Amino acid sequence: MMDLSLAFDPSRERDYARDLARAFGGALLFSLPLLMTMELWWFGFILSPLRLAIFLLVGLPLLLGLALYAGFSKQHGGLGHALLDTLAALAVGYLTAAVVLTLFGVLEPGAPPGQIVGQLSLQAIAGAMGALLAGRQLSAGKDDTGDEDQASYPGELFLMVAGALFLGLNMAPTEEMILIAYRMSAFHVAALLVLSLVIMHAFVFKVGFAGQEAHDRPLAAFVHYTLAGYGLVLLTSLYVLWVFGRTDGHGLAEIVDAAVVLAFPGAIGAAAARLLV
Template sequence: MNDQSQRTLVRSLQEYLRGIAGGLLFSLPLLYTMEVWWAGFIAHPLRLLIYVLATFSLLLGYNRYGGLRRSASPLEVAIDSVEEMGLGLIIAAIFLWLLGRITADMSPDEIAGQIIVEAMTVAIGVSVGTAQLGGGEGDQQTDSGMKSNSSSADPDPTPFLTENNGDFGGQLTIALCGAVLFAANVAPTEEITQIAVESNSWRLVGFALVSMILGAMILFYSNFTGTQRFSKKRGIVNVIYGTVVTYAIALVASAAILWFFGRFDGMSLITCLAQTVVSGLAATLGASAGRLLLQ
């Protein structure tokens, strides 16, 4: 595989990662909302079909006029829209299963209805995230139209939340702000308690792993806006360290917000821990992607 092919593959993977993160950033509250779950049960198939067609039309329009490749041909716009729709369906299915909303005893109609209702918003988030959250590649254009080398502006970039980072305290504070901002959207709801009570230990482990994987992908591999200075030195130790610290911040923020809203009152220790892990997924998105958007 030549260098050009490798760059194209890396760019495509980064676009997919930004799409996944964007889909979750813009739709996560809906994935945690009981009313949206029930809408999937009661929606008529014709209504669902209209919903899908309307969303696909929106994707076509957005990709044509505001997408990542504005000079794309109609066929490329259609392909991008189909990919975003498919990615939205996959993300919605995975997270609905992780949240315990999809089970083996449900009928195919019930499963399909829930996935479709959630996936349409996720698909729009995928499209917006892919196009608008990118950090560019290589050299950046200045206002005067001249190219400036990123290394001259930041000669010694350091990874996110590493021990040798002189701005560790500032990064920690911003990450905590992002975690609180996102966790506060879901932590006060009854759905968090319901999901936590219904989740077994393996599902909670899944929540933790998915949270850390998402955090690592966003911070080090997605080419999000603002990540370039962190991802240039992404050795395995730095990636692991930054991911673990980010997740720890997310759990602290989740626990604090849950306690503030009285979600720990009268609950057992294991239920409190489960609630923290469940809401920690949103907090991790905030501590990573949200932190980048705050700066």
């Protein structure tokens, strides 16, 4: 017979309850700017079901990667526990969004179910990211869930994408991204791109990325981390702009300009990913 003392460990359950509470705090911390952004409320019910589905499907492997990297629970055990953490984080993200948007009066009682699901789903990914990273962000230096310095080169690039997406989701829904791109000349766009690379390269050597070890090979570090990372940031920016319909009806030059504008905060988020995630 199964030993019930092994099935139920009060100390383990208390730890998990504490981690879960911290996950809600992380979800609120990460998603509050989005929860208070009017454009996200509207996109929740005007966004096409296809784009919303793609947004969720792309978000799932991202969340799984963050669960493997961190996870909100200390009870790690490989892919199985990472999957459970991912599902729990999604539930935390949805519940946090539902409570806050209800309190804000955004969720209308008589609204169609599709509208409510759309509004919650756009918010839940950011909330789930915060839930998974709560152990690192809210532990005050205690109970770290892993050793940050052990990330491989693909792992470093993955963290850059996560950092870029974190800031990109906060800005891509707003009209200002398109307005700024419209007001900029080709010189401004090129200068912003160069500035993004400079800031990104400076950050890489200050926040613990593996490229920090390559001071004796600055060109290799620039190519492998800064340039590769910025390329991923641009792709992430294009993806987020597409999700929110910011590329619809615009020419190639306008789309590139908007991507470079969004990639500016995205590059900072990517380069500071070790601090953000």
